[in-house]
Amino acid sequence: MSSIKITLPDGSVKEFLKGIKGIEIAQSISEGLARNALSIEVNGEIWDLSRPINQDSSIKIFTWNDKGGKYAFWHSSAHLFAEALEAVYPGVKFGIGPPIENGFYYDVDLGDIPFGDEELLAVEKKMVELAKQNNAFVRSDVSKKEAIEYFTSKGDPYKLELIEGLQDGSITFYKQGNFVDLCRGPHIPTTAPIKAIKLLSVAGAYWRGDEKNKMLKRIYGITFPKQKELEEYLFLLEEAKKRDHRKLGKELELFAFSEKVGMGLPLWLPKGTILRERLEQFMRRAQVKAGYEPVVTPHIGSKQLYVTSGHYEKYGKDSFQPIKTPDENEEFFLKPMNCPHHCEIYKTKPRSYKDLPIRYAEFGTVYRYEQSGELHGLTRVRGFTQDDAHIFCTPDQVKGEFVKVIDLVFFVFKSLGFENYTAQVSLRDPANKIKYIGEDALWERAEREIQEAADERGLKTVAVKGEAAFYGPKLDFMVKDALGRSWQLGTIQVDYQLPQRFELEYVGADNQKHCPVMIHRAPFGSLERFVAVLIEHCAGNFPLWLAPEQFSVLPISEKFNDYAQKVVDTLKESDIRGFLDDRDEKIGRKIRDSEMKKVPFMLVVGEKEVSEGKVSVRKHGEGDKGTMDLNEFVATFSKEFSLPSS
Ligand SMILES: [Zn+2]
Numbered sequence: 001m002s003s004i005k006i007t008l009p010d011g012s013v014k015e016f017l018k019g020i021k022g023i024e025i026a027q028s029i030s031e032g033l034a035r036n037a038l039s040i041e042v043n044g045e046i047w048d049l050s051r052p053i054n055q056d057s058s059i060k061i062f063t064w065n066d067k068g069g070k071y072a073f074w075h076s077s078a079h080l081f082a083e084a085l086e087a088v089y090p091g092v093k094f095g096i097g098p099p100i101e102n103g104f105y106y107d108v109d110l111g112d113i114p115f116g117d118e119e120l121l122a123v124e125k126k127m128v129e130l131a132k133q134n135n136a137f138v139r140s141d142v143s144k145k146e147a148i149e150y151f152t153s154k155g156d157p158y159k160l161e162l163i164e165g166l167q168d169g170s171i172t173f174y175k176q177g178n179f180v181d182l183c184r185g186p187h188i189p190t191t192a193p194i195k196a197i198k199l200l201s202v203a204g205a206y207w208r209g210d211e212k213n214k215m216l217k218r219i220y221g222i223t224f225p226k227q228k229e230l231e232e233y234l235f236l237l238e239e240a241k242k243r244d245h246r247k248l249g250k251e252l253e254l255f256a257f258s259e260k261v262g263m264g265l266p267l268w269l270p271k272g273t274i275l276r277e278r279l280e281q282f283m284r285r286a287q288v289k290a291g292y293e294p295v296v297t298p299h300i301g302s303k304q305l306y307v308t309s310g311h312y313e314k315y316g317k318d319s320f321q322p323i324k325t326p327d328e329n330e331e332f333f334l335k336p337m338n339c340p341h342h343c344e345i346y347k348t349k350p351r352s353y354k355d356l357p358i359r360y361a362e363f364g365t366v367y368r369y370e371q372s373g374e375l376h377g378l379t380r381v382r383g384f385t386q387d388d389a390h391i392f393c394t395p396d397q398v399k400g401e402f403v404k405v406i407d408l409v410f411f412v413f414k415s416l417g418f419e420n421y422t423a424q425v426s427l428r429d430p431a432n433k434i435k436y437i438g439e440d441a442l443w444e445r446a447e448r449e450i451q452e453a454a455d456e457r458g459l460k461t462v463a464v465k466g467e468a469a470f471y472g473p474k475l476d477f478m479v480k481d482a483l484g485r486s487w488q489l490g491t492i493q494v495d496y497q498l499p500q501r502f503e504l505e506y507v508g509a510d511n512q513k514h515c516p517v518m519i520h521r522a523p524f525g526s527l528e529r530f531v532a533v534l535i536e537h538c539a540g541n542f543p544l545w546l547a548p549e550q551f552s553v554l555p556i557s558e559k560f561n562d563y564a565q566k567v568v569d570t571l572k573e574s575d576i577r578g579f580l581d582d583r584d585e586k587i588g589r590k591i592r593d594s595e596m597k598k599v600p601f602m603l604v605v606g607e608k609e610v611s612e613g614k615v616s617v618r619k620h621g622e623g624d625k626g627t628m629d630l631n632e633f634v635a636t637f638s639k640e641f642s643l644p645s646s
């Protein structure tokens with residue numbers, strides 16, 4: 001038998017007999033790897049470990065720690081679920097059952113059978129029982145005719161419909177235990193590693209996503225190799241529910257939505273507005289320090305503006321409809337982005353290389369059409385405000401500007417308690433350079449310099465080829481929140497196109513006209529989305545400088561209300577925000593309510609405090625901090641009360 005060359009992820013090459021299986025390669029590396037292996041990537045495709053490899057290949061063996069391992073694990077769990085469901089409900093019909101980011105789902109047709117929590121539990125129990133049987137997932141090639149015969153005799157119209165769309169010769173079945181599924185794979189070797197199982201919920205889903213089709217039940221589940229991992233996941237799921245920004249936004253009276261105003265159009269309540277204004281103040285101050293100039297532009301722009309920018313051609317028909325003036329028949333659009341307006345500001349006078357870089361910053365409110373079904377709290381809205389800025393510079397200045405923006409983004413993350421972040425450098429697809437606008441040499445230089453800027457600042461990055469926009473490379477920040485979830489926050493993007501479309505110019509040192517490079521950047525991204533992420537990250541316990549109410553004064557009885565009012569007034573004079581709780585309630589109740597509202601400081605006043613001219617300080621989540629006079633209180637926490645400075 002002939003031999004083949006297998007290239008391992010570290011670049012080393014091993015020779016094996018043709019037909020070697022992934023599991024055997026794993027064994028040749030180490031027993032431990034073979035024990036934990038779940039699937040194998042062969043030349044970019046994920047395969048079963050038991051599938052013979054017949055030609056020279058690059059491989060990577062996946063365990064639970066790899067996406068490819070989880071993918072096969074959860075895909076196999078979907079099959080196990082289907083086997084269990086069929087065991088409990090013979091005759092059930094199956095749609096599709098893919099792995100998803102966390103776990104899997106299966107679309108099923110249960111006819112009129114009611115299916116709720118109790119039923120989920122029963123099927124879950126069956127899954128545990130079947131998993132223990134250690135059944136192998138066995139792949140087999142079948143002809144289209146055989147496949148049709150099998151599912152006709154089984155009476156599964158959905159699978160038959162799927163087979164219709166497949167080519168003869170490309171069809172595979174997978175079998176484990178008594179269950180056979182039409183499936184391309186890949187799967188883990190056996191059911192045994194699926195040790196911890198939870199069926200999470202039932203939703204409705206139209207067959208093939210088409211509302212003309214029958215509504216099936218979509219059953220979600222998740223599985224893990226260890227019980228402890230399942231418990232941790234369920235804990236995080238619960239915690240995420242508690243921190244859901246839509247729930248906390250309501251409880252803390254930060255924002256609201258009104259159907260009458262319109263879907264996806266947030267209303268900022270007074271407390272939310274304080275939060276938002278504090279964020280704006282914070283950013284404004286940091287930007288002034290970094291050399292930005294604030295500008296203000298209107299919420300609409302003429303159609304011609306967006307024809308010039310290319311947005312009309314690209315988004316026109318999917319976007320909002322034009323607004324027409326009654327007599328002149330002029331056409332305007334709600335502004336989907338601020339860049340075209342800023343280009344026109346750049347053009348208000350001739351520019352020399354000595355003027356550059358020019359940095360225009362605006363809290364620009366933009367409107368974008370989102371389907372109503374896609375709207376979600378503050379994270380997907382139809383109107384939002386970007387902490388936008390556009391830097392116009394020479395090609396020589398791109399790197400320096402990137403370094404500066406990275407510093408600004410770091411300052412934002414640090415001030416708001418995001419400690420865990422990385423970035424993605426999005427590059428051109430080198431095999432498809434024709435897709436991109438801008439000179440080759442400029443691209444190569446910018447791509448190299450973005451990477452250098454990130455490296456200089458110690459920012460961990462992954463470079464992804466083919467992810468750049470057609471008009472320039474970019475750097476996107478990925479932030480992990482307190483629950484370990486990743487969010488894309490903050491972006492810096494080079495643009496060679498808009499300056500050309502708007503015919504922007506500057507006179508260079510050579511006395512010739514040149515086109516500037518434009519950099520779009522927004523550290524928060526959208527204020528709405530940023531606030532949503534922040535709420536969930538800190539569970540509504542904002543840093544002191546940001547909290548809409550920084551203190552409450554809680555008199556022990558009505559007798560002390562006057563003194564309490566004086567405390568409120570004195571602190572307000574020092575620009576510290578708070579309120580008096582003078583309700584006729586017991587002090588324990590007042591403290592509980594302030595804790596619920598996540599007010600950072602509770603200042604309790606009674607007989608002793610009044611006679612000494614002091615307050616008893618309690619900190620949210622920390623408890624008693626002792627009695628102090630107001631000067632001492634302000635002095636102790638003054639740094640935390642004021643805007644962070646770089
Ligand atoms: Zn499958």
Ligand SMILES: [Zn+2]
Nearest residue numbers: 337338339520
């Ligand atoms: Zn822009």
